[in-house]
Amino acid sequence: MLGTAVLWIDEAHDLFQSGTPSEVRDILKTLKSLMQGDGAVIVILTGINSLWQIASYDGQVKRRYTKISLPELSNAKDGKAISKQMEVFCNRAGLRPPDEADLVQRLVYASRNKFGLCIENILHAIELALKSEADQLTMQHFAEAWAMQEGCDYRGNVFLAPRWSEIDLAVPVIN
Incomplete structure (x- = not known):
């Protein structure tokens, strides 16, 4: 309605990781050109922390972009909202929460206090629940999704281990 176009590139760091300095400059120049003129496009890049350093390579690009970092999640601050969102997703999928x-x-x-990973983990668990024709999303669905994602056994599975908060997520526990 407003004639506004937005291009959102998630995992944008992948655009730059294997590029030579001249390829990185070309990509940044292309993005910069998208944001200019009558048909200007709003460009949103999301990805890992190193993305900002890559995008800051060019001064003009750095000035045109605003860096926004989502705060880390915590159960105390965000637990009720996460639970409510999981309930909404379950309702849409026809599952009991x-x-x-x-x-x-x-x-x-398990999501390393990251919002995006939290949503991905919820959706992956719901997908497994639906594939198994369950009528309720359970901890077991999360455990199976986590094992597939992380490649860990039960000792390293945050959703199965009794002392889950002691699991070092930087070191996978594999069979």
Whole structure:
């Protein structure tokens, strides 16, 4: 309605990782040209922290972009909202929401306190629940999704281990 076009490139760091300095400059020049003139496009780049350093390579690009970092999640601050969002997703998928008391705490920890990973983990668990024709999303669905994602056994699975908060997520526990 407003004639505004937005191009959102998620995992944008992948555009630059294997590029030579001249290829990186060319990509940045292309993005810069998209943001100019009558048909200007709003460009949103999302990705890992190093993306900002890559995009800052060019002074004009650096001035044109605003860096926004989402704050880390915490169960205390965000647990109720995460639980509510999981409920919304479950309702849309035709599943009853999970009822395990510490699931959201485990989810936030497993997602490394990152909003995007939290949503991905919820959706992956829902997908597994639907594939298994379950009528309720459970901790087990999260455990299976986590094992597939992380390649870990039960000792390293945040959704199965009794002392899950002691698991070092930087060091996978593999069979």
